[in-house]
Amino acid sequence: MSERSNPRYVGFAIETTCPRCTRLVPLAPMQASARCGACDHELELSDKLWIGLLRVAEDLDERLASRSPAIEGDRSLGGLRVHYAIWRQPPRCERCEIELDHAAVIEGAPHGSICSGCGEPAIDFPVPDSIASVITTAKQVFVCDPQRFAANPSRRTWTLRLRGRTPAQRRRALEQARTRSPPSG
Numbered sequence: 105m106s107e108r109s110n111p112r113y114v115g116f117a118i119e120t121t122c123p124r125c126t127r128l129v130p131l132a133p134m135q136a137s138a139r140c141g142a143c144d145h146e147l148e149l150s151d152k153l154w155i156g157l158l159r160v161a162e163d164l165d166e167r168l169a170s171r172s173p174a175i176e177g178d179r180s181l182g183g184l185r186v187h188y189a190i191w192r193q194p195p196r197c198e199r200c201e202i203e204l205d206h207a208a209v210i211e212g213a214p215h216g217s218i219c220s221g222c223g224e225p226a227i228d229f230p231v232p233d234s235i236a237s238v239i240t241t242a243k244q245v246f247v248c249d250p251q252r253f254a255a256n257p258s259r260r261t262w263t264l265r266l267r268g269r270t271p272a273q274r275r276r277a278l279e280q281a282r283t284r285s286p287p288s289g
């Protein structure tokens with residue numbers, strides 16, 4: 105059996121400010137656009153934004169802990185000023201907070217499910233290739249009822265499954281291997 109590293113999960117809440125009316129706009133995961141709930145302005149979300157955000161998650165990977173307090177910050181990503189909160193959590197129902205069933209998830213394919221606690225529809229789907237080819241640890245996204253995501257800004261969290269070593273962890277492993285076995289001859 106080939107070795108497969110254990111997945112780990114990161115929770116996200118991401119928002120930006122509408123350039124037209126300055127209201128906060130929550131960003132649903134890996135989307136190409138977001139619509140301001142107040143003025144209907146459509147914001148374009150580039151792959152650069154998502155790649156930059158996942159880099160932040162990779163950099164924070166070992167420091168992530170519970171949701172309160174989450175690690176928060178602001179970055180300019182893909183031409184937008186983005187506020188992020190990132191924490192460690194398995195995929196959860198956003199409505200009732202019960203852990204979503206993620207044992208049977210097939211990475212790389214979209215999959216719908218229903219929260220066993222409250223019946224809320226949830227989906228998981230693969231990180232798009234254009235993003236996953238750059239951030240190779242990013243695998244699968246979990247989110248509750250994505251249609252209602254934009255309509256209700258209080259519901260704006262989602263979860264990412266990561267697998268494998270981040271660039272920093274790979275670098276460290278290489279350095280450790282080098283100091284452990286100095287070249288002979």
Ligand SMILES: [Zn+2]
Pocket residue numbers: 122123124125126127140141142143144145
């Ligand atoms: Zn607006």
Ligand SMILES: [Zn+2]
Pocket residue numbers: 197198199200201202219220221222223224
């Ligand atoms: Zn639920």
